[in-house]
Amino acid sequence: MKAPLTWSLMRQAYGQALVRLGEQNPDVVVLSADVSNSDFSAMFAEAFPDRFYNVGIAEQALVDVAAGLAYAGKVPFANTFAFLFATRALEMIRTHLCYGGANVKLMGAYAGLSDSFDGPTHHAITDLAALRSLPGMTVVVPADAVAVERLLPQVAAWPGPVYFRLNRNEVPVLFDETYSPEISKGMVIRKGGDVTLIGTGMLLHRCLEAAQRLEADESISARVIEIHTLKPLDRDLILQAARETGALVTAEEHSTIGGLGAAVAEVTAGAAPVPVVRVGINDTFAESGPYLDLLDRYGMSVENIVEAARCALSLKGGRRPG
Amino acid sequence: MHYHSEALVESISRLAQQLRIDVLQMVYAGQTGHIGGAFSAAELVAAFYFHHLRIDPARPDWSERDRFLLSKGHACAVLYAALARRGFFPVEELQTFRQLNSRLQGHPDRLKCPGVEISAGPLGHGVAIGVGTALALRAANKPSSKSAPSARAAEARVYVLLGDGEINAGVVWEGALAASKYRLGNLTAVLDCNGIQQTGATADVLPTRDLAEKWKSFGWHVQEIHGHNVAEILAALDRADEVHAQPSIVIARTTKGKGVSFMEYDHRWHGQPPNETQYRQALAELEGGLS
Numbered sequence: 001m002k003a004p005l006t007w008s009l010m011r012q013a014y015g016q017a018l019v020r021l022g023e024q025n026p027d028v029v030v031l032s033a034d035v036s037n038s039d040f041s042a043m044f045a046e047a048f049p050d051r052f053y054n055v056g057i058a059e060q061a062l063v064d065v066a067a068g069l070a071y072a073g074k075v076p077f078a079n080t081f082a083f084l085f086a087t088r089a090l091e092m093i094r095t096h097l098c099y100g101g102a103n104v105k106l107m108g109a110y111a112g113l114s115d116s117f118d119g120p121t122h123h124a125i126t127d128l129a130a131l132r133s134l135p136g137m138t139v140v141v142p143a144d145a146v147a148v149e150r151l152l153p154q155v156a157a158w159p160g161p162v163y164f165r166l167n168r169n170e171v172p173v174l175f176d177e178t179y180s181p182e183i184s185k186g187m188v189i190r191k192g193g194d195v196t197l198i199g200t201g202m203l204l205h206r207c208l209e210a211a212q213r214l215e216a217d218e219s220i221s222a223r224v225i226e227i228h229t230l231k232p233l234d235r236d237l238i239l240q241a242a243r244e245t246g247a248l249v250t251a252e253e254h255s256t257i258g259g260l261g262a263a264v265a266e267v268t269a270g271a272a273p274v275p276v277v278r279v280g281i282n283d284t285f286a287e288s289g290p291y292l293d294l295l296d297r298y299g300m301s302v303e304n305i306v307e308a309a310r311c312a313l314s315l316k317g318g319r320r321p322g
Numbered sequence: 323m324h325y326h327s328e329a330l331v332e333s334i335s336r337l338a339q340q341l342r343i344d345v346l347q348m349v350y351a352g353q354t355g356h357i358g359g360a361f362s363a364a365e366l367v368a369a370f371y372f373h374h375l376r377i378d379p380a381r382p383d384w385s386e387r388d389r390f391l392l393s394k395g396h397a398c399a400v401l402y403a404a405l406a407r408r409g410f411f412p413v414e415e416l417q418t419f420r421q422l423n424s425r426l427q428g429h430p431d432r433l434k435c436p437g438v439e440i441s442a443g444p445l446g447h448g449v450a451i452g453v454g455t456a457l458a459l460r461a462a463n464k465p466s467s468k469s470a471p472s473a474r475a476a477e478a479r480v481y482v483l484l485g486d487g488e489i490n491a492g493v494v495w496e497g498a499l500a501a502s503k504y505r506l507g508n509l510t511a512v513l514d515c516n517g518i519q520q521t522g523a524t525a526d527v528l529p530t531r532d533l534a535e536k537w538k539s540f541g542w543h544v545q546e547i548h549g550h551n552v553a554e555i556l557a558a559l560d561r562a563d564e565v566h567a568q569p570s571i572v573i574a575r576t577t578k579g580k581g582v583s584f585m586e587y588d589h590r591w592h593g594q595p596p597n598e599t600q601y602r603q604a605l606a607e608l609e610g611g612l613s
Contacts, residue, residue, distance in 0.1 A: 029461075053457065053504075061450040061496035068454020071432075071439070072462075073385070076454070091444055092493075096451065100441040101433050 007170040011109065013145035014166055015040030017152040018077065019047045028156065029069055031055060033062045033080040039109035039166065041079045059084045063092035063104070070102040075156060081115070082108030082165060086127035097161035098136040105155055106131075106163045112202065112253030113286055113294045114168035120285035124165075129258025131163040132231050139230040140183060141165040143204040146175040147228060154183045165201065169291050172205040181226075186234035192223035195309050195316075196241040196248050200227050200260050203251040203279070203300060210251075210305035222309060230260055235267050242272035247312035249277050251305050253295065256280040275315035277308040324560040330373065331552045336612060337407065338368035338552070342581050343608050344403035348419040350601045354428070355420060358591040359485060360400035362516035362549070362576040366483060369555040371404040376478070379409035382436040386478050389439050389455055393448020394485035394514065395429040396593070401438070402426050410437040446491025448482040449511060453500045456480045456509040456569075479563060482511045487519025490528045495540070498569075502541025507566035510559070511542075514549060516578035518589045533573055542571045549574025582607050 021028050022044055029051045036042040036054065045052035055061050059080050066076040078085075085093065085106050097104050108127060115122040132139050138158060142148045148166070155162045174189075181187065189204075190211050199207035204226050211222035223245055225237060242248060248268065250261035261278030268276055281298045295301065341364045349355035371377075375388045392401050399419060406413045411425070418424035425434045429443030440451055459478050488494065501509050513533070517524050524530065534544045543565040547554040555574065562570035578592070579585030582604040596604055 029458075050461070053500075055496070055500050056503075058493075058496035058500070060493040061453070061500055064447050064450030064493060064497065065454040065457070065500060067440075068451035068456070069458045070454070071389075071451070072455045072458030074454075074458050074461075092447065095441060095444055096447065099431070 006173045008145040008173050009170050010142065010145050010148050010167045011040040013148040014107070014152070015043035017149050018044045021153060021156050022048045022051065025075060025156065027073060028075045028077065029053065031062055031066050031076055031078045033057055033059045033084070035080055035109065039079050039107065041077070041107070059089040060092055063089045063106075064096060066104040067092070067096035067100060067102040070104050075103060075105070077105045077107055079107045079109060081122065082111035082124035082127045083122065085163070086124060086130040090130055093131070093137075093161070094134055098134045101136065102161060103159065104161050106161065108163060108165045110168040111165040112167065113281075113298070114202070114291060116291040116294050117288050119288040123286055125255045125281050125286070126258065127163075127165065128230055128252070128254050128260065129262070132258065132263065136160055137231060138162045138183070139165070141201045141228055141230060143201055143226060143228060144171050144174045146173065146179050147181060150179060150181055151183065151228065158183055167202055171202050174205055174208070181228055184229045184232045184234065186225050186227045186229070186237040188223060188237070189226050190222070190224035192221040193245055194221045194247070195313050196223040196225055196245045197251065197305060197309065198225045198227055198238070198241070198248060198260065198264055199251045200230065202253050202295075206300065206302050206305055207251050209302045210309065213302065213306055214309055220309065220313065227260060230263055233263050233267060238264055238267050239272045242268050242274045246274050247309075247316040248274060249279060249305060249308040249312050251279040251300065251308075253300060254280050256282055275312045277312045279304050279308050324557050326553060326556045331556070334368050334372050334552045334556075335365065337372050338364040339581065339608060339611050340407065341368055341400050341403040343605065344407070344416055345399040346596070346601065346604055346608060348399050348403070348416050349595050351417055352420045353595045355399050355595060356396040356593045357399070357596075358518065358578040358585060358589070359394060359397040359514070359516065361580045361582070361585065362578045363394070363397050363400055363483060363514045364580065365550045365552050365555060366512055366514060366574055367400050367404045369552055369559065370481060371408045373556060374559045375481070377408075377437075379437070382410060388478055389452070389480045391440050391448045391452050391480065391482045392430060392442055393482050394445065394488050395442030397485070398430045398442075401430065402435070405435070405437040411435075445485070445488040446493045448484060449494050449501065450497030452480045452482040452509050452511070453497050453504065453506060456501070456506045457504060460506070460508055478508075480509045482509070484511055484513045485519075486513055486515040486517065486524050486530070486533075487527070489513070489530060498537070498540045498542065501569040505567050506569045509569040510562040511569070511571040513571060513573045514576055515573055516576045518578040518587065518592070520589065520592050522589050537571045537573070542569050544571055544573065546573045546575070549576035550580060581611060
């Protein structure tokens with residue numbers, strides 16, 4: 001796979017995919033905490049005004065109202081900023097979606113550092129940790145606009161609550177029409193035998209760039225795996241990579257605590273203990289600034305992934321880092 | 323005018339007292355559970371389950387049923403007792419309350435216990451969840467709807483039982499605003515206003531001031547009644563059902579620990595089980611109330 005040349009807006013694809021779902025399934029309803037012009041769920045509101053509910057700036061009610069709709073047979077898509085689901089509304093999610101078993105789909109907008117200029121109050125860097133820890137929750141992270149389009153119908157059909165993590169900005173186009181993801185299955189998107197780079201969301205593109213650089217500069221053959229479903233995690237694919245390449249790197253737009261890196265380490269630790277070097281934001285709040293610059297400054301650059309791969313390789317087979 | 327015969331009122335009053343006896347025995351047997359707020363709600367719950375609700379114990383998932391959402395989940399012993407006595411599960415099962423392998427969890431679990439509409443315990447959720455269900459039931463009736471459930475589903479109503487301590491929680495008011503915005507005439511809340519929460523009087527812990535005015539200003543139709551008077555409860559629920567363009571609340575003035583002299587008005591009986599002496603005295607008082 002070549003380095004992407006074009007960029008496109010994930011939320012545009014999201015709004016369109018939501019409208020298509022609405023056309024296909026009359027039970028799909030959409031709720032918003034008054035940010036529908038940010039996340040583009042307004043496109044659904046325009047197409048189906050009777051099936052769109054703006055509950056105001058009230059994220060707790062957003063989730064509870066969605067649960068009530070789900071208990072009566074609807075398939076609610078609740079929309080607000082990712083960090084608000086993962087913090088303010090988390091008790092509602094735990095009690096009524098996970099424990100209560102409500103078939104509600106949470107659309108976490110502006111995730112990671114993608115709401116970059118609004119600053120750390122609006123960045124979502126702990127959402128994957130929080131949502132992933134809840135029994136019964138499914139966590140899906142699309143990597144580009146095509147992935148949004150392909151995964152959203154599966155999210156709708158998937159039983160039980162799902163957290164779907166969306167990026168605010170234009171992101172590199174990675175996939176074409178042949179991309180056929182399946183919730184709960186990871187995908188090998190680049191072959192390689194020395195080390196495996198496991199990426200999710202926006203960082204998948206950076207994993208591919210890092211793999212190309214490792215190959216060109218150091219003749220290191222890096223496998224790249226996409227994990228779009230953090231939970232349930234594709235355990236088999238990760239263990240296979242651990243056994244075949246003996247060194248893993250994870251890369252995510254999230255804290256190094258509790259997200260993809262933790263999920264991978266949880267799987268390997270008890271079954272195929274190999275080095276797992278985690279790339280993400282290192283237990284700190286970021287700051288305001290341009291999106292791509294923030295990723296670079298806070299530990300999620302291509303160079304950070306390359307460095308992590310070198311580190312993982314040096315630890316491979318129980319060696320100490322050189 | 324709504325007429326409810328004296329015999330009906332008497333029968334429901336006796337059933338309410340029976341629910342209190344069930345609750346006392348459940349909490350005493352397991353030495354765990356909440357009595358005070360279950361006792362204050364006994365007539366309200368009895369009025370719902372033995373008269374007002376359109377439900378079918380043989381079909382707890384019947385799509386056209388009325389929904390009763392116990393928002394003050396800690397009072398679940400009285401809900402379990404009502405469900406059992408209404409035929410949702412055997413009365414003997416009440417003895418398993420809060421024990422291993424029981425469907426009667428410490429707070430209600432909608433996936434385990436037949437007839438339980440929402441899992442609850444953390445307070446404040448009932449109104450907002452009720453808004454969602456009321457929206458869905460109303461949408462089901464629209465002629466344009468392609469999902470096309472039968473028209474009778476639209477007649478199904480949503481009832482939420484709230485505690486007056488519970489309404490400290492902000493999400494209650496978020497839900498109240500949404501109910502008003504969407505003019506949910508098919509949603510009725512009943513506020514079990516027993517005046518006492520876990521550590522003391524509601525008026526001291528967090529004064530909510532003029533409740534009727536508050537709910538009116540949030541766009542709700544408001545009635546105030548005596549919450550242990552079954553005739554008043556039945557009439558108020560009928561009246562609430564006739565309000566079409568706005569949600570309705572029945573503010574029911576009750577007594578925490580109602581029915582047992584040493585439990586009434588005492589916040590210590592919020593979540594404490596009785597010892598043997600206390601149990602025997604309480605049982606005698608409650609059984610005396612039955613004769």
